[in-house]
Amino acid sequence: HSSYLLPPSRNNPSVKMSQNPGVFGVDEQIRSLLDQSITRHYMKELSDTNGKIVAEYVWIGGSGHDLRSKGRTLNKKPTKPEDLPNWNYDGSSTGQAPGTDSEVYLVPRAIFKDPFRGGDNILVMCDTYEPPRVQPDNSVIPMKPIPTNTRAACAEVMANPKVVAEDVWFGIEQEYTLLNVQTKWPLGWP
Numbered sequence: 001h002s003s004y005l006l007p008p009s010r011n012n013p014s015v016k017m018s019q020n021p022g023v024f025g026v027d028e029q030i031r032s033l034l035d036q037s038i039t040r041h042y043m044k045e046l047s048d049t050n051g052k053i054v055a056e057y058v059w060i061g062g063s064g065h066d067l068r069s070k071g072r073t074l075n076k077k078p079t080k081p082e083d084l085p086n087w088n089y090d091g092s093s094t095g096q097a098p099g100t101d102s103e104v105y106l107v108p109r110a111i112f113k114d115p116f117r118g119g120d121n122i123l124v125m126c127d128t129y130e131p132p133r134v135q136p137d138n139s140v141i142p143m144k145p146i147p148t149n150t151r152a153a154c155a156e157v158m159a160n161p162k163v164v165a166e167d168v169w170f171g172i173e174q175e176y177t178l179l180n181v182q183t184k185w186p187l188g189w190p
Helices: 036-045 150-158
Strands: 053-060 067-074 087-090 103-113 122-130
Touching: 053 103, 067 087, 122 150
Parallel strands: 053 122
Antiparallel strands: 053 067, 087 103, 103 122
């Protein structure tokens, strides 16, 4: 029924919030697509994991502006990235590899507590690489960073002894614009 897709509003009061699968409606209210009480219930009730954890491997996707992830169940919580196994994914689905040779390796680089799952679960920040290649003479070409793996290039520069000797600082530049509520133009503009 088409009225189920309409957000509740002054013009359509018969549509109830529970019928609305939308995220943003004409009344400018943000709504969840899922009933969060169900998620909270299972996160609270399903606490017996038998010592296992979920490691959510996270990497930058093919656009360079998106994050991708996939979860892996582990028997114990690792203490450092080197304790985690490398993993792989189909890079053709993320625009990071051709369909004829689509395997991309994930190499863990940093571990953080998972704020979404809680407990001992972790987020694993990863680099992305072409897999090793075996040549006809049985020599092996090692993994090579894929073009969207900018962390590998940065790590190479930062490992240079001249750079190591420096006191390097990084900062995030936050840019923002305040808008006039009526005109939707930046404040101070004509």
